[in-house]
Structures are given as structure tokens and as C-alpha cells.
Amino acid sequence: MSEPERPAAPNASDAAGRPKIGVDEWVASAEERHERSRGLGGLVSRGWEGSPAEAKLIVFVALASTLPFWMNEGELFSYGLYTLLYALLALGLNIVVGFAGLLDLGYVAFYGFGAYGYALFSSNHYGLHWQAEASIPLIVLGTAAVGLILGLASRRLLGDYLAIVTLFFAQAFVAFVNNSNPKVAGEGLTGGPNGIPGVDPLNFFGFKLHSTKQYYFFLLIVFSLAAVGLYFLNNSRTGRAWRALREDPLAAEAMSIPVNRLKILAFMFGAGTAGLTGTIFAAIQTGVVAGNFDVALLITIYAIVILGGLGSIAGVLFGAIVINVSTQFLAPSNDHPELKRWLFYGAILLIAAKIRPWSRTAAVFVGTAAFGFVVHAIASGISSDWTNGTVVDAGSAASAIRNWVIVPSGHTGFQTWAYIVLVAAIVVTSQLKGWWRMAALIPTLYWVAVVWENVLVQQSAVTALILFGVLLIALMQARPQGLLGTARVEIV
Amino acid sequence: MHLPLLNIIDTVRQLGWGGAFELLRNGIVLGSVYALIALGYTMVYGILKLLNFAHGDIYMVGAFLGYGVLSILGGPLAPTIAMVPLILLMFLGGMLGSGVLGVVVERFAYRPLRNAPRIAPLISALGVSFFLANSALLLTHGERFNYAMYQLGGDPNTGLPGPLNQPAFSVAGRPVTVVQVLVVSTSIALMIALTLLVSRTRLGKAMRATSYDREAASMMGIDTDRVIASTFFIGSVLAGAAGVMFGLYIGETYYLMGFLAGLKAFTAAVVGGIGSIPGAMVGGLLIGVTEAYAAGYVGGQWSDVAVFGILILFMLLRPSGLFGAKTIQKV
Amino acid sequence: MTALLELEGVSKSFGGLRVIDGLDLAVNEREIVSVIGPNGAGKTTLFNLITGLYHPDAGQIRLEGRNLVGLAPHRITKLGIARTFQTLRLFLNMTVKENVMAAQYGRTKAGPFRSIVRTPGMRREEREIHQRAEEKLAFFGKRLMGYRWDQPAYSLSYANRRRLEIARAMAAEPRILLLDEPAAGMNPVETHEITELIAKLRDDGGYTILVIEHDMHVVEGISDRVTALDHGVKIAEGSFEQVATDPKVIEAYLGIGAAEEEADADAAPA
């Protein structure tokens, strides 16, 4: 872009050489002061923001291309392929929520629509076996059309009402595919609760994708293209109009922006992207069932977009990596169960290490360790069945844990109470101040370990979902712009 | 090949007037549960303009708490406790527990976001809802717990109805059971109590002032944080009561029950006109009756879709709901 | 000659309150007309009616003979009327330049698909958008130039936000600019600057301007014609001197009985 030379920033300073508070220059440098105070983190984020988008893309594609050469098929499937799938899906949600600021809670229904669409065109359900180059564009357009209809129906709605209508839409979609009337179309349009099995692999002009590696590279290309396209779109007239309506729909309307039309457009683009991702998902899974498109997926996708930073394309990718990798780590089928434990304790230590000054951190760690041994000694003194339960997924850390964390056997209801006490303890601790807080932190931290060993580790998949919920709450308070987004200011 | 419409007409004819009455009855009972939940949505929305997604899950927790009391007191521990105090204790447990939970949720997830961008508390609410539902999943392993496991609703072994499921009276030869009367009358009583509270007490006045203009209210010396916490408490207490009522009536509680019920109750609040207390009641009944008729005449699996249809219809034709005032945005 | 903008018998009430009552108004090409009146007189409501944010209960609003009543706000802006907001409604989290670029939506064409593939036509248009945005910002001297282009609008000072509001309205390339209290909250130096700027807008920019202003020095300095409103009714119209000395206007500002005293003191209301 050719920009005429600009005058240098004015340098109005008072005697001390700093701008006076409140004058234009002070306001202007507010951001800078903020950045400077953030030390290393600020440096990294400035470096990141400073590098051009092309460079970021090239670095990503280069790194991502190496994955298939050092991962086995299973790892590539769960860590590589699924990360890209989630990233592509989140890219579409980012248009609606991030660019245009519309809270669309029916997003996964469009994903489902795409997946079912592909399954209908390319399986034995109706005996159709279309080529992907024909079915995918058709389905993407069809999904965008559904987005158009939903958008038209809710075009006048404020943010909150839109949220509820779309959430209900997703629910109605699941109800529909689960129950689509057998009397109308033999087997039922969607195969009911059994879904549609035996979906064909993607087949372009007779070339069938069959290995995970091929799907991975295919998705990498699709994701990169989509990311580039959306980057351009975001930096165009349309993208600016979306941002304007997100900031202030009424002012946008007064500045010649047709707000309703742009909202619907965002809906359609989001829906189309979800539909596209759905077709690929159906092919990868070789089948679809209604349960794939539930609220858990919705939250996962939201967690991705929000963690990375609403409106940031790089953030979407970053969020997808973090969320998918931790989901896969905590999945019950993970081949390295002891990894879960290290991940969990590592995360707790990292959070606890945020306490300042360092002497306090050390005191809390030592105190927690000692506290554990004391509790353990008392518990085993009372009765041995308080400590002789089996440690799940023990691995190498088993013996240490056995002597520190109480794992009772045969005390029914212990798990429930332990969990409730933990939640209450966290609530109380966060309300305390100063030394009281430090004092409460020690038993709370120990109790985290107790609950992990007794409850969470056995149901680590549910734990992942709980943590996503907590992540959303915590992130909204600590860093609502996500990790890579820019801080937004709202003056009311 | 059948036409679905003909099916429906057939069913209507088969069920006759008696069947129609039964569906109406079921709808009213279910609708009074929705109405109680809807009140919580409407109150919170009125005061904070926040769609509290977690409200449905607080209702779910209320149902579990009621079950907890029942399983402790009504089970092997104290089989002799009389039914009336037992039910009262269940309500007390469910309502108080839910109320406290509501206040805690407000304190943790919403209060820090008072001045954040509009979307932040919504996402936080989504997180709370997800946290509560999955915590319940964690603790219950996804099992369904049934109030009818205990003598309250009848003998689970013989299948004989207990005192709650005896007919209280009948209309056109169709019975109305004690528990149905109990549910409807309890919710009417609670709604009257709420209406009095909002219109007659100091707290009610402060709530109305806060919902009209929070900033102005706080400048007039109203402790708005406390008013908001009280609103959450009251709304959650009502949701807890609704949870126990649902447990007594239908029997089953499980971790996902809050999601759909919350969605429908919010629809009821929107249909009635968000922010309006009588609106929530009427909306709840309308949704309950719609659901019952859709289930009876079209098929149970379609009832959600029918309620969704109502929501869309209202959004298109009367977005301010039955009792809601049309709002004009000042520029 | 027919006027560029014409209002005829326009009325608007909120609930029982008549905020605009049978108002007639005409603004000619390249004229600067000031609207004055005490707080709550209905001045901002008048702008909201013209720009389509509110719909009049009765009456006609015409731009070059073309009826505007019932059109969506973005259509009206496209037809040639752009405004600023008294309460400042900038796109706070967009950069200064983007604020101005966004307002060119109605003047540009490239659709989303052309933007994704970046066709040559789209890129040309994009360059023009940048260039025009820079022109508009340059109108304010150095105030909105240079490093400020890439700063978010929220980081601007109050006076600069008012300027950016004007720049953004200009970017919609209207024939008529509606300025709602452009000098509010500015210090005397800045106020003087705004007065000159408004004249420059008409002389160099060629805009027709309808401006609401409370500062009588500004009104005196810029107006070809002044219209005074009170309770939604036009109580006086004419040159600044005529309106400023009109007893009804003085009464509206200072209360009943004030007119006689003021006439003795022979001073304009300030």
C-alpha cells in the first residue's frame, strides 16, 4: 500500500520530559506505556504483531508439513488432523463472533448440516456416490442458504435473543436428525439415532483420499486457503463494515453500512465454512451420528476462538492447537496415561508459581507437601481403608502419590463430597486476602491433588470439558481478548 | 404412504375430548415448572440485561439437591419420617442450595464483568453452564436418578401408586393427581409471593429502580451489587423449587435436564415479554401446553421443535413478547 | 429554486410527549444553517428524523424533491446526508483511519468474493478508499495525521474524537452534513478552530451544512441562517441578529419576563 510520508509524532512534553496527563500525546502513548510495563511478554507480543502475515503463514505451513514425518498414523490423526479440523471449524465461527460480533450458538448445526449433506450424497444410504468436487460446493452453498434463512429470521434480534434463537436452532437440528420421520422416506432422511454409516472417502475427479497423511495435507491446504481468504476479506470493505457494526450497529447504519445485510452475510460465511468442515469430517469419520454435533462441541469451538482471541486468525490456530492437544491428552484412549498426570500437576504448579514474591511460592509448595504427609499419616492412623484405594493410571509417580494423597477404598460418597469441598475451598480461598489466603491455599492445593487422584483422573474426558468451562469464565476476567487478540475498550 | 397431517387428525380423533383434557392438564403442570424457571431469567435479564445461560443448570442442581434430601431422609436412614415434612425439607434443601449457588455464580462469573464488553458475561455464563452440567456428569457418571425409587411416589417394586399419585379429583373421567395439584398450587403461591415482594417491599422497589437505571439507582444510594445478588438469590430459589417439583412430578433427574428446560423457560420469558413477571407465567403455561399437545398429537420427539417454532414465530411477529413494552433506542 | 433539503409539517412524539411539532424547514445548496434551542428542544431528534433513525409520525422530508420518509438510514446516507453524533459514536476499537474508511461503504462496490481473491478492480478501489480517507483526515491540519492513523479511536482526546466524527461523516461523501454540537467540550482555541473549519467545509468542501450548536459565538461566526426551536416548535428564523434579539428566543432561553430585561441590556444570549 502506498502511503504518503507522515509527519513525525509531535513531542509536546512538560518540564520533566514526559507528556502531561490528559493531553493528546499522553492519551496517544497510553498503549505504549501499557506494553512497556509487560516486560518479556510485551516484547514477544510486539515481535509477533510486528511480523507480516505472510511470514506467519509460511512459518506455520512449514512447521505443519513436518508433522507426518515424525508422528505415527494414530498421532497424526488425533493431534494433527483434528487440530486442523477444529481450526477450520473455528475459522468460520470467528467470522460470525469475532468479525461481526454476533453470538451464534447454533454454529455446530451448520457443521452437522454439512456432514449429513455429504453423507447423503456419498454413501449407501440412498446409493448415491457423488464425486466430492460436485457435492462439496453444493453442500457449502446449501449450508450457506440455511444460514441465510436463519439469519433472515433473526435479523432484527439483539445479541442475546440471537443467541437463544440459534441455540434452540441447534437443538432443533439434533432433534430433527434423531427423529426424521421414517414414514416419509423409508429409512428416514437421516438414519435416526443410528446416523449414516459407511460414508465414502473424499474423491476428487476419481482420486480417492485414503490415508491419514493425505487427509492431513488436504486439510492443511484447505485451511491455509481459507485463512488467507478470510484475512483478505477482513482487510476489505466488508471486513471493515463487520467491525463497524460490531462496535456500534447504529452508527454503522448511519454511515451507509446496511447492517442487516452484513449480519446475514457473516452468518452465511460462517455457515458455509462450517458446512465445508462438516463434509471433510464426515469423510474422515466415515459416518455421522447426531451426537457428534452437541453442546460439548460448541463449547470446545468457542473455547478455541476465545482462547486465541476473538477476531484473530492466528489466534484461532493457536487456540485449536492448545484445546485439541489437551483434549486428546485427557481422552480416555490416550496411550500414555501417565502423561495426563504430568500435564495436570504441571499446570497446577505453573499457576501456583504466579504467586509473588518467590519466597511465598516456595513456602506454599513446602507447606502443601508437608500438609499432605500429615493428612496422610492421620488418615491411615484412623483406618487403613482411607489410604489403600488403588491409584488409577499410576505410572512412575505411583509410589510417591500413594504416600502423599489419600485414596480411600470403600467410602461411598467420598468422591462427591471431595469434589464439592474442592469447589467450595476454591470459592473461599479466592475471597480471602493476604496471609489468610496463603494459609487457605495450602489445603486447597492439596485437595486439588486429592480430587484429581480420586475423581478426575478416572473421568478425564469429562474433566477436560469442566476445565473448558472454567477456562471460559477465567479468560473473560483475566484476558477477554484472548491470547493473541487485541484488547478492546468499551466506553459506556 | 401417509401424510403426516392426516396422522395428526387421526390422533386427535382417537384421543377425543378426554385425551385433549389430559394433555392440557399435563401442559399446565409442566408449564408451571417452566414459569418458575422463566421468572429467574426474566428477573436477571431485567436487571442486568444478561442472558444467564447457567440458570437452567441451577434448576438441575435444585432437582439433585431435592433428590439428595429424599435419599438421605426418605431412604433407609429414617424410613419413618412423615411425608409432609419430608417434602417440605426437600423443597427447603433444593431452594436454599440453589439460591446460594446462584449468588456464588453471580459473585464469581458475572460481577467482575459488570463493565466489560457485552459479549463477555454471555460467554462467562456459557462457561458456568458448562461447568455445572459437566460437574454433575462427573459426580453422577451420567446416571439418571429417580425420585420414584423411594416410597414417596409409590412402591417401586409393586408399581402401586403412592399417596402423591392418587387422584385428587377428576374432570371428564380423567384424574388429576395430588402431585399435579401440588405442583401447580406451589408455583402459583411462589409467583404471588414474588409479585408481592417486587411490588410491596423495599427490596422490590430497589430492584425495580436498579433494573430501570443501574447507575442512577446507585447514585440514589441503592447498593446495586446487593440488589443484584438478591435478584440472583430469589431467581435461583425459584429455579430450585422448580427442580424439586419436576422431580416429584416426573421423577427423573439427570445432568443434562437443565439445558433443554432452561432453553424452553427462556423461550417462555421471551414469549411473555422479557422483564415482565406475569409475562413469564403466561409464557411458561403457553410453552408447557404447546409442548404437551405437540407430544400428544404429533409425537414426543417433536415437542422441542414445536417450542422452537413458537419462539421463531414470536421473534418474527412480536419480538417484544405478549406483555413486553416496545423499546426505543435513544440516540 | 427548490431547497436541497425540505421538511414539511414534520411531527414526532414519544409516548405523550410531542418532541417535534409540525416543523417546516428548508436548507438551500451550500448554505450553513444553525439550529439552536434550549436543552430538550428537540434538535437532536430533528437530526434523527432526517437521517431515518426515527420515523416521523407525520410530515414529509425531501432531499431534492425525493421523499426520505421510510427509507433505512443507510439508504439516506447513500443519497447524500451524513451526520455526526452529539454523544460521539465512533468505532472505538478501530483505528482512526479505519473509522473513516468504513464510512465509505456506501460509495464503494467490491463484494466479499472479489475481496477474497483480490481482483485488480478491488485493489484499485481499496487504494482509492485509503486515498480518500487520507484526504478527509488532512482536512483537520495535523490534528489527525501521521502516527494517529493507526491508533485506535479510543485513544484520541475528546476534541479529536469530535473531529474524527466529522471526518467520518465526510467520508460518506454526502451533499449535506449534519453536525450535532461540533464544539461541545472544546476549549476556546479549539472552538475557534472549529468555527473556521465549518466555513472551510462549505467553501472548499462544497458541503451544505445543518449544524446544532449551543455556543453563540460559533453560531454567529458561521451561520447564513439560524432556526430556533423550543418544545419542538420553530419560534424564530432568520439571520443571527434577528434570531438572537427575538424576544421569544430570549424567553425560551432565560424564562418568562427575561425578554424585557434583555432588551434593555441589549445583549445577545450567550
Ligand SMILES: Nc1ncnc2c1ncn2[C@@H]1O[C@H](COP(=O)(O)OP(=O)(O)OP(=O)(O)O)[C@@H](O)[C@H]1O
Ligand atoms: N427515544 C426517545 N424516547 C423518549 N424520549 C425521547 C427519545 N429521544 C428523545 N426524547 C426526548 O425528546 C426531547 C428532546 O430531545 P433531544 O435530544 O432532541 O433534545 P436536544 O434539543 O437535542 O437537547 P440537547 O441540547 O440537550 O442536546 C427530550 O425531552 C428527550 O428526553
Ligand SMILES: [Mg+2]
Ligand atoms: Mg441534542
